[in-house]
Amino acid sequence: VTRLGAIQNPIIPILRHREVGFITRQVATQHFVVPGTWRGFDYTAMVHDACAGQSVDVIEIDLVGLADGAGFRLPVDDPSRLPPAPTDDAVRWLYYSSGTTAAPKGARHTDASIMSASMGMLAGVGFNAHDVYPIAWPVSHIGGSTMLTTAIVSGFRMVLFDSFDATTSPERMAAHRPTLLGTAVPFFRAFLDAQHRHGSAPLFPQLRAGAFGGAPLPPEIHVEMRETFGVNLIGSWGLTEFPISTAAYADDPNDVLESTVGRLSPGVSLRVVGADERDVAPGGEGELRLKGPQCCQGYVDTDLDADGFDAGGWFRTGDLGCIGADGNVRITGRLKDIVIRNAENISVLEIEDTLFRHPAVADVSVLGLPDARTGERVCAVVVLRPAATLTLQDLRAYCEAEGLARQKCPEQLEIVDELPRNPMGKVVKPQLRQRFG
Numbered sequence: 139v140t141r142l143g144a145i146q147n148p149i150i151p152i153l154r155h156r157e158v159g160f161i162t163r164q165v166a167t168q169h170f171v172v173p174g175t176w177r178g179f180d181y182t183a184m185v186h187d188a189c190a191g192q193s194v195d196v197i198e199i200d201l202v203g204l205a206d207g208a209g210f211r212l213p214v215d216d217p218s219r220l221p222p223a224p225t226d227d228a229v230r231w232l233y234y235s236s237g238t239t240a241a242p243k244g245a246r247h248t249d250a251s252i253m254s255a256s257m258g259m260l261a262g263v264g265f266n267a268h269d270v271y272p273i274a275w276p277v278s279h280i281g282g283s284t285m286l287t288t289a290i291v292s293g294f295r296m297v298l299f300d301s302f303d304a305t306t307s308p309e310r311m312a313a314h315r316p317t318l319l320g321t322a323v324p325f326f327r328a329f330l331d332a333q334h335r336h337g338s339a340p341l342f343p344q345l346r347a348g349a350f351g352g353a354p355l356p357p358e359i360h361v362e363m364r365e366t367f368g369v370n371l372i373g374s375w376g377l378t379e380f381p382i383s384t385a386a387y388a389d390d391p392n393d394v395l396e397s398t399v400g401r402l403s404p405g406v407s408l409r410v411v412g413a414d415e416r417d418v419a420p421g422g423e424g425e426l427r428l429k430g431p432q433c434c435q436g437y438v439d440t441d442l443d444a445d446g447f448d449a450g451g452w453f454r455t456g457d458l459g460c461i462g463a464d465g466n467v468r469i470t471g472r473l474k475d476i477v478i479r480n481a482e483n484i485s486v487l488e489i490e491d492t493l494f495r496h497p498a499v500a501d502v503s504v505l506g507l508p509d510a511r512t513g514e515r516v517c518a519v520v521v522l523r524p525a526a527t528l529t530l531q532d533l534r535a536y537c538e539a540e541g542l543a544r545q546k547c548p549e550q551l552e553i554v555d556e557l558p559r560n561p562m563g564k565v566v567k568p569q570l571r572q573r574f575g
Contacts, residue, residue, distance in 0.1 A: 251431060252283060265294045271317070379453060425473060
């Protein structure tokens, strides 16, 4: 498709009418390839409805008919010469943010930026032609596309799964004898639970490492994976606009793997900027800003560029963190993901890490909710382990015993069956704020 001169806009399959209509209007979509009906949902009807009033050619692929070659219903046009091949630095890809913010933002990427992200992943995890990696997240997400190009470069075997079920998928993946597993808390928790059900025999005997990206994992997940499977979890950090900006290495010390997202990827530069827009002292905390070959070429909506990049062209990640003398980057929170209680900024990441250590907690997300007395209060939304119980009083007592300052202890506890997550495993906190605020 790229060779034809087209700009591709992969869309993750959980998006629906509102988001799809917004994206197609913003990018002026000309052709939209859909899978017909998939997993009980009629994508063709949805796209026709979302694109009503737009000049969009909807191309349906019959997934069932692909086996006998009858699945493509492509438009027939007059033959013509191919246009000149695009250069590596031409914008060829439009990726939209994965849904943890209210409005999707489209990042303009090139072949070179996507390939550069793959080089960062390749350097950290050390993919090779003997690796087998089951993938249960969409290749239409920038994380999936980066993994696809990494597979092309390194030759590892990528096994694609169209969905992930915590009960059945681990065993299905085990049948492929994977050497790597990923990529976020619910996935790793499912692998651990599956091993416990399986008994003493290793469920993944060829496993050499786990990989994760996007956001740090609680240290407890690292410890459990190491104790259960004997492998380390190798982290990376990136965003839709700037994928795989850092990567850890499998032979890094445990404390580095558990508390950092590794070192800067090849060609990446980092600034740590304080509230006064000046670089902080070495080792100090501030907003992490990036430059490097995997950075997007700005946003589809160019009005967003002024907020996305500073005057020097550095990309504003919105993540808070620091870089150590050893070059490893530590994420400490989000500029916008804080609780402002009695005019004091509280990082939710510190609270979440503490709550993950509670024996009754299987999964957790912490957020700030409006409070008439303090401005905001700390709310913990918790998924319990099987047969476990938890009260707010017990949770607060545990946090104080763990050394958490009293103003950081949760003032509201909500128990849920599962947390809303996007395809890459990030919690969609706006849904929680709307539900419990």
